[in-house]
Amino acid sequence: xxxxxxxxxxxxxxxxxxxxxxxxxxxxxxxxxxxxxxxxxxxxxxxxxxxxxxxxxxxxxxxxxxxxxxxxxxxxxxxxxxxxxxxxxxxxxxxxxxxxxxxxxxxxxxxxxxxxxxxxxxxxxxxxxxxxxxxxxxxxxxxxxxxxxxxxxxxxxxxxxxxxxxxxxxxxxxxxxxxxxxxxxxxxx
Amino acid sequence: xxxxxxxxxxxxxxxxxxxxxxxxxxxxxxxxxxxxxxxxxxxxxxxxxxxxxxxxxxxxxxxxxxxxxxxxxxxxxxxxxxxxxxxxxxxxxxxxxxxxxxxxxxxxxxxxxxxxxxxxxxxxxxxxxxxxxxxxxxxxxxxxxxxxxxxxxxxxxxxxxxxxxxxxxxxxxxxxxxxxxxxxxxxxxxxxxxx
Numbered sequence: 446x447x448x449x450x451x452x453x454x455x456x457x458x459x460x461x462x463x464x465x466x467x468x469x470x471x472x473x474x475x476x477x478x479x480x481x482x483x484x485x486x487x488x489x490x491x492x493x494x495x496x497x498x499x500x501x502x503x504x505x506x507x508x509x510x511x512x513x514x515x516x517x518x519x520x521x522x523x524x525x526x527x528x529x530x531x532x533x534x535x536x537x538x539x540x541x542x543x544x545x546x547x548x549x550x551x552x553x554x555x556x557x558x559x560x561x562x563x564x565x566x567x568x569x570x571x572x573x574x575x576x577x578x579x580x581x582x583x584x585x586x587x588x589x590x591x592x593x594x595x596x597x598x599x600x601x602x603x604x605x606x607x608x609x610x611x612x613x614x615x616x617x618x619x620x621x622x623x624x625x626x627x628x629x630x631x632x633x634x
Numbered sequence: 635x636x637x638x639x640x641x642x643x644x645x646x647x648x649x650x651x652x653x654x655x656x657x658x659x660x661x662x663x664x665x666x667x668x669x670x671x672x673x674x675x676x677x678x679x680x681x682x683x684x685x686x687x688x689x690x691x692x693x694x695x696x697x698x699x700x701x702x703x704x705x706x707x708x709x710x711x712x713x714x715x716x717x718x719x720x721x722x723x724x725x726x727x728x729x730x731x732x733x734x735x736x737x738x739x740x741x742x743x744x745x746x747x748x749x750x751x752x753x754x755x756x757x758x759x760x761x762x763x764x765x766x767x768x769x770x771x772x773x774x775x776x777x778x779x780x781x782x783x784x785x786x787x788x789x790x791x792x793x794x795x796x797x798x799x800x801x802x803x804x805x806x807x808x809x810x811x812x813x814x815x816x817x818x819x820x821x822x823x824x825x826x827x828x829x
Binding site for chain 1: 646694734737738741742745748751753756760763764767770771775788789792799800801824
C-alpha cells in the first residue's frame with residue numbers, strides 16, 4: 446500500500462480543482478455546442494419519425510447524423526487546438542475509445558434483442574447514449590449526470606406510457622432538453 | 635449563481651501538471667490494487683459466476699438458489715473487503731469520489747433493468763447477456779478513471795459472452811461459467827502477480 450493518506454488527499458484535491466476548471470473550460474471552449482447540435486439532430490430526427498413515412502424518416506436520420514458527426518468533428522478539432530500535450534492526447538484517446546466501445550455494446554445489445562421495432566431501436570440508442578453521458582459526468586461533476594438521468598426517465602415514460610406519441614415526446618423533451626441544457630451550460634457554468 | 639470567469643483559464647502547463655499528477659496516481663493505484671486485496675473481489679465474483687453458470691447449465695431446477703446464495707455470500711465478502719480497504723485511505727476528498735462511483739454503478743443497474751424491460755419478452759439467456767454487457771460496460775467506464783490495462787479484460791469476456799450467445803446457445807451457461815468466471819479468476823491471479 447504505497448499511497449499515503451496525504452498523497453491521496455493532495456492528488457484528489459488536484460483532481461477536484463481540475464474538475465472545476467474543466468467545467469469552466471468546457472463552457473468557454475464551445476463544448477456546449479455538441480449538446481445544441483445533437484439536440485437539433487434529435488429534435489428534427491424524431492419529428493421526422495413521428496410525422497413522415499418510415500423510409501423518408503430513415504433518410505432524414507442518416508442525413509442528420511452525418512451532418513451532426515461532421516460538425517462535431519470540426520468543433521472537436523478546433524477545441525483540441527486549445528490544449529495539446531502528450532497527457533491530454535492520451536485522455537482524449539481514452540474518452541474516444543470509450544465512446545467507440547459504447548457504440549459496439551449498443552450494437553451488440555440490439556443484436557441480442559433482435560428483431561426489434563423502431564421504438565425499441567430508438568430506446569436502445571437513447572439508453573446507451575445516456576450511459577455514456579453518465580460516464581462522462583462521472584469524470585466532471587455530479588450535476589452533469591442529472592440531465593442525462595432526467596432525459597432517460599422521460600424517454601422511458603414516453604416509451605412505456607405514451608407509445609403513440611413517443612417520437613414527438615422525444616423530439617420536444619429529448620432534443621429540446623439537450624438544446625436547453627447546452628444554452629444553460631453556456632450561460633451559467 | 636456562479637459568475638462566469640475568464641474564458642479558457644487552464645494553461646497548457648497547468649493541464650500538463652494536473653494530468654501528470656493524475657497519471658502518477660493511476661500507477662500508484664494499480665500497485666495499490668495488487669497489494670490491497672482488490673483482486674480477491676475478482677476471484678470471489680469469478681467463483682460466483684463459475685458455480686452459478688454451471689448450476690444453470692446442469693441443474694437448472696436449483697440454479698435460482700445457487701445464484702441467490704452465491705450473490706449474497708459474494709456481496710457480504712465484497713462489502714467486508716471494501717470496508718477493510720476503505721479504512722486504509724480515508725479523507726474528506728475520497729468520500730465524494732467513492733460516492734460518485736457508487737452512484738454510477740447504481741444507475742447502471744437501473745439502465746440494465748430498463749434495457750431488459752425495453753427488450754421484453756426476453757428469455758433467460760437474453761437477460762443474462764444483457765447483465766453481462768452492462769457489467770462489462772461499467773468496468774470499461776471504471777477503466778477510464780484508472781488506466782487502459784484495467785479496461786481490456788472486459789473486452790475479451792464480452793467477446794466470449796457474445797460468441798457463446800450467438801454461436802453456442804446450447805452450452806452458453808457452461809461457456810460463461812468456465813470462460814467468464816474462470817477468466818476473472820485467472821485475471822485476478824495475473825493482477826496479483828504482475829501489477
